[in-house]
Amino acid sequence: MAVYQATASAPVNIACIKYWGKRDTKLILPTNSSLSVTLDQDHLRSTTTSRADSSFEKDRLWLNGVEEEIKEGGRLATCIRELKRLRKEVEEKDSSLPKLSSYAVHISSRNNFPTAAGLASSASGFAALVASLAALYQLPASPSQLSLIARQGSGSACRSLFGGFVAWEMGSKSDGSDSLAVEIAPREHWPDIHALICVVSDDKKGTSSTSGMQRTVETSTLLQHRIKYVVPERMKAISAAIRARDFEAFARITMQDSNQFHAVALDTDPPIFYMNDVSRAIIALIVEYNRVSVAAGGKLKAAYTYDAGPNAVIYAPKENLKEIVELILNYFPQAEPFKDPFGLFGAGAQGKLVEGFNAAVAKPFGVGAVKNLIHTRVGDGPRVLAPEEALLGPDGLPK
Ligand code: DP6
Known part of the structure; x- marks a missing residue:
């Protein structure tokens, strides 16, 4: 039987122009634009494996091996729901595709740095979650489009969808569709x-x-x-x-x-x-x-x-x-x-x-x-990793 699974890693970013303030707390729309430098994943990263399976009963998520509750209407649930919605659009255009959007997912995520260090793990964490589900669902979405979803997990996470030097444009629309991350310059522009x-x-x-x-x-x-x-x-x-x-x-x-x-x-x-x-x-x-x-x-x-x-x-x-x-x-x-x-x-x-x-x-x-x-x-944006890097075992539980 086919296994539908993907693993991705995503970087930490540290802002030079700070995001501080929301005009919409549900959609996470900021009161000002911000700009950050993406740091190298060779040193600091979150890694996430997502699997969709018709036998899974509900969406579940483990962070550093400990199960987290996915609260209804919460930030995690919103990100998962939005990615399933994009997958559904893809399935509607091509009926030969497996109906992954109707399956529950198991998600296992790890940081290679201690959460207690007080480094912004929510940015790399939500970016890795979005990148791994986008890879699992084979979404034809650009990093800016994915940043719209990561933003709803944690505002600063939207900037971790790119490497290099990244702006989060605050946007002006009330539905948030123009509040997204854009690349100012790739890391190769200023690797120094x-x-x-x-x-x-x-x-x-x-x-x-x-x-x-x-x-x-x-x-x-x-x-x-x-x-x-x-x-x-x-x-x-x-x-x-x-x-x-x-x-x-x-x-x-x-x-x-x-x-x-x-x-x-x-x-x-x-x-x-x-x-x-x-x-x-x-x-x-x-x-x-x-x-x-x-x-x-x-x-x-x-x-x-x-x-x-x-x-x-x-x-x-x-x-x-x-x-x-x-x-x-x-x-x-x-x-x-x-x-x-x-x-x-x-x-x-x-x-x-x-x-x-x-x-x-x-x-x-x-x-x-x-x-x-x-x-x-300065580092690169999210990476899709090889199957050997997976954080879920054959039983669909964290390794
Ligand atoms: C000081 O992104 O953690 O790091 O959107 O409520 O999850 P939420 O907040 P979060 O805030 C980050 C604030 C900051 C500045 C920045 O990263 O731009």
Whole structure:
């Protein structure tokens, strides 16, 4: 008997222009456009296998081996329903096709990074879910069309349908049909953009993006200014910077937009704090590192950005990563040796500061303040994987 199954992986993305606010919470339509860099799946990814079978009784999903409830009318159910609807359209045009749209599906998904790291697993997770079901159903849909569905799982997930540099255009229609992801440039355009993720230790339970941004929409007047006057200009300017491979402009806008996102969080009633002392110390280090470069007649060499948590993501051209890792190691000693996937350090990292760096801009922290450093770079979009990579066994349950 035929097995109808497909496996796909999808990347994490980290925004330079932040999505924060919905004008429609059910369809997940944003109050502003946003733009992100897709990170390399060789380092961070979600992988999902989907199978359709006439013997399955209901749709089921396992995340890292643990079954999750698919709530009626919830985000998961919406994504699955929309993909089945597209499959049905295909079946109606070609009656020789198996009626997969009428079968229940089993879905098994895994992240290759710990959920506890506080990295946006919902973006890569929903993108992998949509990519695997689209492969299973052999949908003739473009990444932008699939992004319309991923968006309804988690807003930021729509941007993980592309590699490289990706905009989510907010759109204006009330049905959401023009609120989708588009590629600004593929990774091959600017492969030199690397990222260092500083996983910052966090003992408190933070405010989720979903509830936090809704409170900001309801209470922040600063958000209205951001939506109307700031983001539209920044979207144009950063897209131009990416097209011109102008790191200076890219870095300035990225840092300004991270700062403004955290400012609207603070302008929320009651206020929301996502960054902590460690996050702020990393900002001080990057600001000083850039100051030294500019003082010597050079350019900005790194850009920080923070999402709805204390982790820092530092974007920089590859040639600067060695100095940046040394800088972070100087202030944030690691329990484990730095994992060096690009071979920056032959003999091991020393924690050296660049010439002229004012060491007093931050105090040194103890081991564990930054739990982990992940060095990665701009990456490609979702991949359809070989059958051997499947996460479901012959019995249709997670392996
Ligand atoms: C700060 O996409 O997680 O990371 O649409 O409610 O699922 P929902 O929110 P989510 O929000 C991400 C917010 C952000 C900024 C960004 O990724 O653009």
